[in-house]
Amino acid sequence: MRKSISITFALFILTATNVEAQIFNDLKEKVEEKVTTTSSSLTEEEVGAGLKEALTNGVEKGVAQLSKPDGYFKDPAIKIPLPEEARNAEDKLRRIGQGKKVDDAIESINRAAEDAASAAKDIFVTAIKSMTLTDAMGILRGSDNAATQYLDKTTRTALFDKFKPAIKVSLEKVGATKHWNTVFTTYNKLPMVTKVNPNLEDYATNKAIDGLFVQIAKQEKEIRGNPAARVTDLLKKVFE
Numbered sequence: 001m002r003k004s005i006s007i008t009f010a011l012f013i014l015t016a017t018n019v020e021a022q023i024f025n026d027l028k029e030k031v032e033e034k035v036t037t038t039s040s041s042l043t044e045e046e047v048g049a050g051l052k053e054a055l056t057n058g059v060e061k062g063v064a065q066l067s068k069p070d071g072y073f074k075d076p077a078i079k080i081p082l083p084e085e086a087r088n089a090e091d092k093l094r095r096i097g098q099g100k101k102v103d104d105a106i107e108s109i110n111r112a113a114e115d116a117a118s119a120a121k122d123i124f125v126t127a128i129k130s131m132t133l134t135d136a137m138g139i140l141r142g143s144d145n146a147a148t149q150y151l152d153k154t155t156r157t158a159l160f161d162k163f164k165p166a167i168k169v170s171l172e173k174v175g176a177t178k179h180w181n182t183v184f185t186t187y188n189k190l191p192m193v194t195k196v197n198p199n200l201e202d203y204a205t206n207k208a209i210d211g212l213f214v215q216i217a218k219q220e221k222e223i224r225g226n227p228a229a230r231v232t233d234l235l236k237k238v239f240e
Contacts, residue, residue, distance in 0.1 A: 048133045048136040052128050052129065052136070055128050057223075058219030059151075062216050063121045066117040078211030078214050080211070082106060083198045089187040092193065101183050102183055104179045112167055113204065113211060116166040116167045117208070119162055120163065123155050127151055127154045127155045128151075130154075145217050163205050167201060
């Protein structure tokens with residue numbers, strides 16, 4: 001049983017999604033060789049702990065990236081735009097020369113997300129530490145984004161509850177609330193328009209969380225595909 005788990009784990013870490021078929025076959029043969037020639041000294045608990053360390057390292061790296069200036073704003077995959085229901089307002093304002101107000105609002109929302117991102121780390125780490133051995137094995141045998149799906153399922157509600165107050169503070173801190181109010185006050189004064197004023201805090205919170213999971217998925221891909229990411233003694237032991 002322990003040999004089987006160790007083999008599965010080795011494949012999980014050492015096989016990148018874009019690896020050539022021959023490289024994969026060579027790797028598989030080497031791993032299968034170990035079944036008949038060696039006995040693993042790793043326990044199931046050590047294998048599970050290795051996965052938790054790898055995920056924790058990935059989360060910390062991902063959150064740190066998002067917390068930097070332009071972590072959201074300059075990443076096209078997660079940059080937060082105005083909400084869908086405000087797109088008409090954005091178009092009309094840009095047509096009448098008010099694009100700077102729109103741009104300021106969009107930038108400030110992304111700055112708020114960057115400012116608040118660090119609040120997510122503890123929630124992710126707690127979820128990873130609470131992971132059972134069964135959870136860990138399911139992730140190892142699961143799809144390429146199994147860890148991201150697990151964290152989404154187990155942390156999204158807690159993230160929203162903790163992230164929303166952090167986002168609110170950050171929105172005020174970076175001036176997003178002021179820019180938001182300026183945009184929609186300007187728009188709602190225009191003749192013949194349907195007034196709009198989306199909930200800024202809920203919108204920014206949900207979009208910031210979506211961006212977090214996009215970044216976590218990137219880190220999971222790195223964990224699965226980069227055997228060089230062995231930064232602790234346990235990881236070196238598990239993945240040697």
